[in-house]
Amino acid sequence: MEKLTKEDVHPRIIEALLGADSDITVEDALENEMILNMGPQHPATHGVLRLLLRLDGETIIACVPELGYLHRGYEKMAENMSYYEFIPHTDRLDYLAPLSNNVAWVLAVEKLAGIVVPPRAQYIRMLVCELSRIASHLVAIGALGMDVGALTVFLWTLREREKILDIWDILCGARFTNSYTRIGGVANDIQPDALAKVKWFLDQFDDNLKECEQLLNRNRIFIDRLEGVGVASAKDAVDLGLTGPTLRGSGVEYDLRRAAPYLFYNEMDFKVITYPEGDCLARYFVRVDECRESAKIVRQILSKIPQGEVRANSPKKVLPNKAEIYSKMEELISDFMIVNFGINPPEGEIYSAIENPKGELGFYLVSKGGGQPWKCKIRSPSFVNCQGLPLMIKGHMVSDVVAIVGSIDPVMGEADK
Amino acid sequence: MEFKDLLIQKINDNLLGLVFTPVEFREELSLTLNKKDIVRISRFLKDDSELSFNLCEDITAIDWARRTFRFTIVYHLFSMNNKFRLRLKCDVDEEDCAIDSVSSVWKTADWEERETYDMYGIHFNNHPDLRRMYMPEDFEYYPLRKDFPLMGIPGSLPLPKK
Numbered sequence: 001m002e003k004l005t006k007e008d009v010h011p012r013i014i015e016a017l018l019g020a021d022s023d024i025t026v027e028d029a030l031e032n033e034m035i036l037n038m039g040p041q042h043p044a045t046h047g048v049l050r051l052l053l054r055l056d057g058e059t060i061i062a063c064v065p066e067l068g069y070l071h072r073g074y075e076k077m078a079e080n081m082s083y084y085e086f087i088p089h090t091d092r093l094d095y096l097a098p099l100s101n102n103v104a105w106v107l108a109v110e111k112l113a114g115i116v117v118p119p120r121a122q123y124i125r126m127l128v129c130e131l132s133r134i135a136s137h138l139v140a141i142g143a144l145g146m147d148v149g150a151l152t153v154f155l156w157t158l159r160e161r162e163k164i165l166d167i168w169d170i171l172c173g174a175r176f177t178n179s180y181t182r183i184g185g186v187a188n189d190i191q192p193d194a195l196a197k198v199k200w201f202l203d204q205f206d207d208n209l210k211e212c213e214q215l216l217n218r219n220r221i222f223i224d225r226l227e228g229v230g231v232a233s234a235k236d237a238v239d240l241g242l243t244g245p246t247l248r249g250s251g252v253e254y255d256l257r258r259a260a261p262y263l264f265y266n267e268m269d270f271k272v273i274t275y276p277e278g279d280c281l282a283r284y285f286v287r288v289d290e291c292r293e294s295a296k297i298v299r300q301i302l303s304k305i306p307q308g309e310v311r312a313n314s315p316k317k318v319l320p321n322k323a324e325i326y327s328k329m330e331e332l333i334s335d336f337m338i339v340n341f342g343i344n345p346p347e348g349e350i351y352s353a354i355e356n357p358k359g360e361l362g363f364y365l366v367s368k369g370g371g372q373p374w375k376c377k378i379r380s381p382s383f384v385n386c387q388g389l390p391l392m393i394k395g396h397m398v399s400d401v402v403a404i405v406g407s408i409d410p411v412m413g414e415a416d417k
Numbered sequence: 418m419e420f421k422d423l424l425i426q427k428i429n430d431n432l433l434g435l436v437f438t439p440v441e442f443r444e445e446l447s448l449t450l451n452k453k454d455i456v457r458i459s460r461f462l463k464d465d466s467e468l469s470f471n472l473c474e475d476i477t478a479i480d481w482a483r484r485t486f487r488f489t490i491v492y493h494l495f496s497m498n499n500k501f502r503l504r505l506k507c508d509v510d511e512e513d514c515a516i517d518s519v520s521s522v523w524k525t526a527d528w529e530e531r532e533t534y535d536m537y538g539i540h541f542n543n544h545p546d547l548r549r550m551y552m553p554e555d556f557e558y559y560p561l562r563k564d565f566p567l568m569g570i571p572g573s574l575p576l577p578k579k
Contacts, residue, residue: 068551075536076560080567111443238471238497241525252497254472259500348442351493351504353474364491366479377477379493387528416551 033061038401040069046143046405047412049386053398060401063393065386070416078376082342083109083183084319086376091177093380094414096139097132097357099168102181107262108352108363109183113345115317119264120308121185126263127198127301128171128180129354130294134205135164136357137245137287137294144284144406145216148225153215160208163201170194183343184318185311199302205295213288226280230392230404233278240391241384244359245290246408249283251276256355267304268297280407287409317343342371351379358382358409382415420501421446424468432461447504452490452516455507459522462494462503470494470503473523476530478509478537482563487511488539492519515540536561 033056040048048069054062074093078086090105091098103125110117142157165175171194172180172187180187216222232242237250247254255272257265273289275282312318319338320331345367353362359381366375385408392404424446425439435458437450450458462470475493486508494503509516518541520526528550530541535549538559549556558565558573 068549068553071551073560076565076567114443236524239524241473241523241529254497259495259497260502349447349504350443350445351475351502360474362475362493364475364477364493375477375479377475377491379475383528383532384525387525 036398038398040066046410048416049405049410049412051389051393051401051405053393053401055398058397060393060396060398063390063401065389067383067386067412067416070412072417074417075376075378078373080372082371083113083345083373084338084342087181087183088177088179091179092413093378093417094136094356094358094361094382094411095176096411097136098176098178099128099180100132100136100354100356101361102179103129103263104352104354104356104361105363106181106183107354108350108365109343109345111352112348112350112365112367113183113317113343115184115312115314117185117312118309119306120189121310121312122263123301123305124186124190124310125181126265126268127190127298127305128168129263130297130301131164131167131198133294133357134291135161137291138164140245140357140406140409141212141216141284141287141291144226144280144403144409145222147402147406148222150216150219150222153212156208156212156215160205160212163197167194167197167201170197182311182319184314185309189310195302198298202295202299202302206292209288209291216284223281225400225403226284226407228277228279228281229396229400230280230407231278232388232392234276236391237278237388240388242359242388243381243384244355244357245283245286246359246385246388248272248274249286249407250278256353256360260353262352262354268300270294270297280403283407344369344371349375353379356381358411358414359385361414378414378417380414380417382410382412383417386410386415420499424501424503427465427468428458428461431465432458445502445504447506449506449508452507452509455490455492455505456517456519456522458505459492459519463522468496469498470496472497473519473525473529474502476519476526476533478533478539478561480537480561480563485510488514488537490516490533490539509539514538515542517542518544520544535559538562 036053036055038053039050050066052064053060074089087102087105090101093101138157138161142154145153168178169175170191172178232250234250234252237247238252251274253272253274258272270293273286275285315331315334320335324331325335347367347369349366351362351364353360361381362379364377365373368374393401435454437448440447462468472495474495477491479489481487488509490507490509492505507516518530520530530544532550533539534547535552536559541547558570
């Protein structure tokens, strides 16, 4: 952390930090007021998030987040590739829950193209979504604990997450960046070993999560560092557009799985977890309880999952099976057309959103009838949640910034697109 | 009465002189309206107790490249009470590339409008802090415009000297 001179900072940031009515400049600031540059290379900011803080002593008076250090222009790239080609890129948005992003993308494309997906594929998608929610929340809980000084819990939650990655390894051959879903279904049917491993995981997960929780819930230091820190009231949270555990930690019962059900979530029995306090501790509790609810959903999926196809049979829009491509003329032609020119959804526009671990992940697609989207907008939850940082950080200490950023759990791959 | 019909009727009753065209595609309702009305309708949609579109999910723009009105600004609103999503669209001309900011209605519009400004160069009037979101401040181009090449413009980003 270094003291900045005026030349390093854009004048408008200075203006925002110092307030328009103040005549303090950086060079002749009051003795105990300074501007602190936190990040983008900072171990506690979970990626390349840069925060400019204006301090009075150690109290933060104003905070300006700066994004864009990981901007790769995915929206531009999406406009220049077919709908199929973009699936692997969605892995790189929220890289802690890649399967969830895959599902969000294919649901958007299917809505645009009007493809009906067989129920077994939908159930598998729900299964991977919930598993990735558990995996992502486990990292969030562990990293939050580590940020405020409880190191052990990080190792324990990552041990649990490792088991989920093993399931993904069996399921689609990759631990990260899975690219498992396909438009009209999933890449392959779920294997019996994978199902058995999911069952085994669930059987021991509750006890192990309880163990992790016991390390934190009665840890005086952990509670003291989080309780009453970074409060966002319900009204502010909605106004700022926060979603996911950050919003539910402020007591707003908003979960897209209930508010605008997709897949088969309307048939699932689960609770939308809310805590009214709106502080960092509430967000932590929401995540822990959501892990349990997700495990409950996975159990229901395992008992309800129907038999059948895992890919829709509509050769003009959905890639046919390899065996058919090599043996039948029609399928060969449609495979060639889809790979080279893409599926051609009708002219129109859709917005499709799912409840990702971090919040509402939405895709807005505009089609002009061609093989590539004319416009693709990614509504990423981390980006919008980071907007709540100035409000939450104001009035706290520098060391609280670490806890607040950890409790929002932004993934910069997603926030910067 | 369905919520859609109620919504359209309420807008007609309360906002006199507001012209809009409703379009439905894949069960999603979009209203295309004149850009001067955007703050007025946003304020009404948010404040009306029955409609209460309290969550502004997303703001973005579309570059149509060759149309008379080159850009369309798109707003996605969600009403948590009614569980209904609404899309508002306003056409903006390249000559007069500006629209009123709705950040006074929803605070979340602040960053979303900054992002739209950064990517398309559309100016938002009365925005509290209209800076670039992702690109450096001295970047001269707008990357998501259709005339910006996919590979980028060589030399547009300052690199360290050899």
